[in-house]
Amino acid sequence: MKQALFKKLQQITDQNLMDIEAHKKKGNHVVGFYCLYAPTELAVAVDAIPLPLCGTRQAPIEAAEEVLPRNLCPLIKSSYGFAATDTCPFFRFSDMIVADTTCDGKKKMFEIMAAIKPVHVLQLPQNQDVAVSLSPWKDEIEKLISVLEKLTDKQIMTDKISRSIALLNKERRAKKRLMDVTRAKPSPLTGMELVEILFKTGFFADKEKGIDLMNEIADVCQTLIEKKESPYTENTSRILLTGVPIGLGSDKVVKIIEQCGANVVAFESCSGYKQTFQVDETGDPVQALAGQYLSIPCSVMSPNPGRMEMLKEMIRDFSIDGVVDLTWQACHTYNIESFHVAKLVQDSLPFLHLETDYSESDTEQLRVRIEAFLEMI
Amino acid sequence: MITAGIDIGSRSIEIAVLEDGIIRETRKTDTGFDPIGQAKKLIHDLKYDAILATGYGRTLFEIEHDAPTITEIKAHARGAVYFFPEARTVLDIGGQDSKVISLNASGNVARFEMNDRCAAGTGKFLEIMATALGLSIETFGAEAMKARKDLTINSMCTVFAESEVTSLVARGENPNEIARGLHIAVVKRAMSMLKRVSQDGPVVFTGGVANNPFMTRLLAEESKREIWTPDHPEMNGAVGAALIAMERKRK
Numbered sequence: 061m062k063q064a065l066f067k068k069l070q071q072i073t074d075q076n077l078m079d080i081e082a083h084k085k086k087g088n089h090v091v092g093f094y095c096l097y098a099p100t101e102l103a104v105a106v107d108a109i110p111l112p113l114c115g116t117r118q119a120p121i122e123a124a125e126e127v128l129p130r131n132l133c134p135l136i137k138s139s140y141g142f143a144a145t146d147t148c149p150f151f152r153f154s155d156m157i158v159a160d161t162t163c164d165g166k167k168k169m170f171e172i173m174a175a176i177k178p179v180h181v182l183q184l185p186q187n188q189d190v191a192v193s194l195s196p197w198k199d200e201i202e203k204l205i206s207v208l209e210k211l212t213d214k215q216i217m218t219d220k221i222s223r224s225i226a227l228l229n230k231e232r233r234a235k236k237r238l239m240d241v242t243r244a245k246p247s248p249l250t251g252m253e254l255v256e257i258l259f260k261t262g263f264f265a266d267k268e269k270g271i272d273l274m275n276e277i278a279d280v281c282q283t284l285i286e287k288k289e290s291p292y293t294e295n296t297s298r299i300l301l302t303g304v305p306i307g308l309g310s311d312k313v314v315k316i317i318e319q320c321g322a323n324v325v326a327f328e329s330c331s332g333y334k335q336t337f338q339v340d341e342t343g344d345p346v347q348a349l350a351g352q353y354l355s356i357p358c359s360v361m362s363p364n365p366g367r368m369e370m371l372k373e374m375i376r377d378f379s380i381d382g383v384v385d386l387t388w389q390a391c392h393t394y395n396i397e398s399f400h401v402a403k404l405v406q407d408s409l410p411f412l413h414l415e416t417d418y419s420e421s422d423t424e425q426l427r428v429r430i431e432a433f434l435e436m437i
Numbered sequence: 438m439i440t441a442g443i444d445i446g447s448r449s450i451e452i453a454v455l456e457d458g459i460i461r462e463t464r465k466t467d468t469g470f471d472p473i474g475q476a477k478k479l480i481h482d483l484k485y486d487a488i489l490a491t492g493y494g495r496t497l498f499e500i501e502h503d504a505p506t507i508t509e510i511k512a513h514a515r516g517a518v519y520f521f522p523e524a525r526t527v528l529d530i531g532g533q534d535s536k537v538i539s540l541n542a543s544g545n546v547a548r549f550e551m552n553d554r555c556a557a558g559t560g561k562f563l564e565i566m567a568t569a570l571g572l573s574i575e576t577f578g579a580e581a582m583k584a585r586k587d588l589t590i591n592s593m594c595t596v597f598a599e600s601e602v603t604s605l606v607a608r609g610e611n612p613n614e615i616a617r618g619l620h621i622a623v624v625k626r627a628m629s630m631l632k633r634v635s636q637d638g639p640v641v642f643t644g645g646v647a648n649n650p651f652m653t654r655l656l657a658e659e660s661k662r663e664i665w666t667p668d669h670p671e672m673n674g675a676v677g678a679a680l681i682a683m684e685r686k687r688k
Contacts, residue, residue: 432510
């Protein structure tokens with residue numbers, strides 16, 4: 061049953077680029093996004109396809125290093141490298157890029173990327189205090205609305221934003237439902253399977269296709285749970301991975317953890333559970349978007365208490381046996397914030413902080429640390 | 438019951454044979470370029486009821502000999518508690534990595550930290566620096582102890598440190614003093630890792646670098662903590678592995 065769905069996932073993935081092309085041929089637009097803080101609802105509101113952009117693979121990093129310093133986070137180098145080498149089809153399809161001033165590395169990289177494609181940078185506040193930050197952030201969102209209106213020569217009406225919010229809320233509910241199937245003990249999915257589904261459905265041009273597929277997979281998983289069918293046993297160690305986002309190509313830590321016999325059941329990152337929020341559908345939609353997106357608990361925020369709350373809840377809800385905090389090399393915000401995560405976790409659960417990049421050169425060193433961490437459980 | 442533990446490290450392979458928990462025999466050889474061949478030579482005439490492998494070559498050994506494995510972190514923790522039952526903190530500086538392990542009241546690993554992927558501040562670092570100064574690794578510590586004044590080495594990267602040493606030599610600095618500076622650099626690096634994991638109490642110092650008397654002395658001075666070193670600190674991992682082999686067999 062599961063295999064058939066993975067086949068379907070691959071079919072839609074193969075079909076996806078043609079779907080995007082067909083959409084563009086009809087005169088519609090594509091808007092590329094790099095970060096969860098930018099509300100993709102606004103692209104949907106002008107009938108554009110919002111697409112996440114490539115940045116999870118090692119291959120283009122060498123090319124990026126011709127321009128960017130070597131000692132920079134691999135996610136930034138990979139993102140830029142894909143753009144500079146024109147090897148990301150989603151970047152190529154994008155009429156413009158929406159970026160954010162998240163960390164120092166990203167915002168300075170976007171200045172250079174702007175020579176390749178139009179980049180609109182949202183000035184993201186670094187603090188979630190509503191009294192201080194909500195109003196300037198709402199202004200940024202309104203500016204983005206005008207930019208998108210100019211790009212598409214369309215006017216964004218309030219009801220259009222409301223409908224987009226409803227659609228993306230539906231998508232986020234489907235994502236949450238899918239990610240929650242691993243709460244079952246033992247889990248019906250491997251962590252690598254979950255990474256693959258989330259990664260591939262993220263690029264789908266047709267939101268409804270992705271929603272249906274995620275729901276279908278969640279249904280099948282429900283049946284597997286009832287039949288107690290799982291790649292694991294009740295005794296398999298259940299790991300929560302927190303920290304930087306991962307995707308296919310930057311998933312080596314998940315692979316190694318699962319090769320060592322444990323199961324990554326939960327992902328507290330912006331490629332995982334941070335995507336499960338709901339935007340309020342009752343009030344003023346722009347205000348609702350600004351408020352909800354500002355509260356995303358990324359380490360670029362100072363302070364960032366939301367992440368600690370989320371971790372506490374996830375440790376409980378997913379029956380976690382150990383926490384791995386993953387930091388990309390030179391990602392200062394996640395690297396430093398690991399101090400707080402360790403403090404939160406260490407006294408009750410085994411904890412491991414890893415700092416690595418996309419290359420395979422430290423696989424064995426990582427394996428020793430991960431094995432020793434699993435020996436502590 | 439006779440059990441053996443084999444620690445296949447990056448620089449050397451150690452084996453410890455225990456009879457009911459008492460050390461009967463230990464052997465050691467260089468890892469070279471054929472860890473499995475070297476390990477075979479080391480164990481070919483040994484008799485034991487169970488063997489357990491640890492160290493970076495453990496997986497190769499597991500495949501070749503169908504033996505269980507544990508990480509060197511667990512092995513060093515177990516070995517340290519064998520030699521010093523009161524141990525709560527272990528500092529191991531081996532050939533290509535270094536680690537600090539904090540133990541809970543039952544002697545199990547509570548936390549650990551390892552150096553990052555390069556060999557800065559490990560045995561390999563000291564070996565290359567000794568060579569750069571024309572000294573042997575065996576007497577490197579003793580030579581450094583003869584130094585009369587402090588000299589600071591800033592680089593911790595082996596490649597950068599080697600150039601720094603070369604320029605110090607060219608400046609006419611005394612090799613003993615450079616040697617002392619290098620020892621201090623290694624100790625400072627170990628200290629920052631130590632402080633992150635454990636703040637007080639005695640430290641069990643293991644691994645080949647613990648054979649260097651100057652390192653032990655500097656570590657005690659710098660940390661203001663008691664430093665406990667087993668007689669053959671490089672054997673600690675192998676002994677730990679042999680003990681765990683015994684405990685598993687008895688279960």
